Each structure stands twice: as structure tokens, then as C-alpha cells.
Amino acid sequence: MKETTTEQTSHIKDVELSESLLKIAKRELREDKCTREQSLEQLRNWVLKNEDLRNVRCDDTFLLRFLRAKKFSVPMAEQTLLKYLNIRRTFPHMSTKLDFLEPRLRDLIEQGYIFAVPQRDKHGRRVVVINAKGLNPKFHTSCDQAKAHFLTYECLMEEQETQITGLTHVGDFAGVSTAHVTNWNPTEFARIFKWGEQSLPLRHKEIHLINVPSTLKWLIDFVKNRVSSKMKNRLIIYSTEKELMKGVDAACLPQEMGGTMPMREMIELWKTELLAKRDLVLSLDESALLSDRGIQRRSSYNSEKSSSGTNFVSQIESIEGSFRKLEFD
Known part of the structure; x- marks a missing residue:
């Protein structure tokens, strides 16, 4: 019934x-x-x-x-x-049992891999910081990584103001390694990336990236070529923190990225938010x-078995193979 x-x-x-x-x-x-x-x-x-x-x-x-x-x-x-x-x-x-108190997921949050800054920017948006140094690919799996993202977005989607104003993302790639890139199974990454863009009701208004190694250019280009032109224009790469602060309010950045509030304080406040919404998020299961x-599908989106899907996955595999041969700056 x-x-x-x-x-x-x-x-x-x-x-x-x-x-x-x-x-x-x-x-x-x-x-x-x-x-x-x-x-x-x-x-x-x-x-x-x-x-x-x-x-x-x-x-x-x-x-x-x-x-x-x-x-x-x-x-x-x-x-x-x-x-x-x-x-x-x-x-x-990757998308269920998003328990903030589960040890592996909690460790990712504690290390500051992904968190929402307590202050809103001048547009009233929450700012989500993604910090590569907060993820240890020798310990955390792609599943842990995905769950941290799903948990963050589920919590933020409960906010009326965020539903209206959308999100700003700031990604810091300092400390990224080959292991970070090859942590994912190519097929699964291709599927979760494509499905996630279509399935999560989020308004991604701005994406700011800093400390991007030159060897990551292929991956950035790969992502940019698979999002709408509108999203592509919202992705900006900066070479210095000074440039970043021209695009993002300094009050919405951790002290370690040129802002005022220490990252540890931001993480602790984010943990308080996650704990307050823990039962609500778990009840989604x-x-x-x-x-x-009932899902309507365009022919080009049928499955990874189609020619377009196969090409999508093979490109990921090609990129992964290339990255295995590279050493990061």
C-alpha cells in the first residue's frame, strides 16, 4: 500500500x-x-x-x-x-544514511573538507567552501566524499532564504594530489556528476576556484564542457587570494583564505548546524x-550504454589515465 x-x-x-x-x-x-x-x-x-x-x-x-x-x-x-x-x-x-555523527563523515567535516560559512554574502547567499587539504585520499573514499557533499546540500536546501538566493561555491585546490583525482571510479564519477546536476534542486550562482594546479586544467575543462553555458560563465579561476577577494566578500572567507574568521571557528559553527538538522536529514531516508x-528522458540521456554515454565515461577514463602519469606542483 x-x-x-x-x-x-x-x-x-x-x-x-x-x-x-x-x-x-x-x-x-x-x-x-x-x-x-x-x-x-x-x-x-x-x-x-x-x-x-x-x-x-x-x-x-x-x-x-x-x-x-x-x-x-x-x-x-x-x-x-x-x-x-x-x-x-x-x-x-553516497546519498543516504547521511549521519553527521558517523565517524568517517564526521572526520571529513572536522578536517574542513566542505562547510558552509556562517555569514551570507552581499547577495544573501550561503557560501560553501571546499578545501582539498581537508580530504585524505589514503583514508577517505569517493563514497565518503560524495556523502559529505550530499549532507551539506541537504542541510542548505532546508533554508528558505537559500532556496531563493542560491549558493556561492569557493574551492581551494591547494594541496591537491594525483590521489585526489584518481580516488574516483571513472564510470561512477561520470554518472554521479551528470545525474547530480539534473537531480538536486540547487541554484548554483557562482563558483570561485583558487590554487588550481596547471595539471588540473584538463579536469576543469572537462567539467566546464559538460555544464550549461550559464554555469560555465559562473566559474572563475583566481591565481591569488587578493584576486579572490574581489569576487567574494572577505567576511565570507576563512582567515586562511584572506578573510577574518578562522576556519576552525567556521567549521565548529557548521557542525552545530549539522547537528541541529541531523534528525531531519536522516528522516529523508x-x-x-x-x-x-514517470521520469522523462531525452534520448541523449538514456544511459551510459548509449554512444554519448560511452563517450562520456571513456573521456573520464582517459583523463584518469593521464593524471596517473602526472606529478602535481
């Missing part, structure tokens, strides 16, 4: 969002009170009636993830919700997609 979570929180009122947020939502997402309420009702009814869904949350905060990511196109939000549940079903070892028959 199909089960769906029917407990719902009250609808979000306009007064709960600041005037500046309401303006951003209207300008960038076509969101207003009427559109929001009508779209929520349509999406909620679809979830409750869909026999392929089980125990899917129907509260406003969860459903608005998908509506806002797709600018309140209900059919597109439905597809993204199905794909979101499908990636959790297909890659459960109760949701299930019983069949992927």
Missing part, C-alpha cells in the same frame, strides 16, 4: 520573508503569494496521488525546493523531485521512489 507523509506545515506567509527576499523571488523566480500557494497545492496533490512515491514529505519547505529551482514550473518541479528520489535510490551508498517510469 502506498504511504505518503500528509502532515503539512502552514503555508509560508509573505511577512515571513523580508522585502529584499520577496523582490529577488519575484524578479528571479516569478514567485509571489498567489503563484506560490497555487503551485504548492498542485505539487502536493500530485505527490499524494502518485502511486510511485512513498513517504515523501509534503511540507512547504520541502516542496518549495523543487518549485523554486524550476521557477515554479510545476511539471519541471515534478520531474526534478522524481530525479532527486531516483538518485537516492540509484546511489544509496524514509522517502522512496518505487518506479522510475
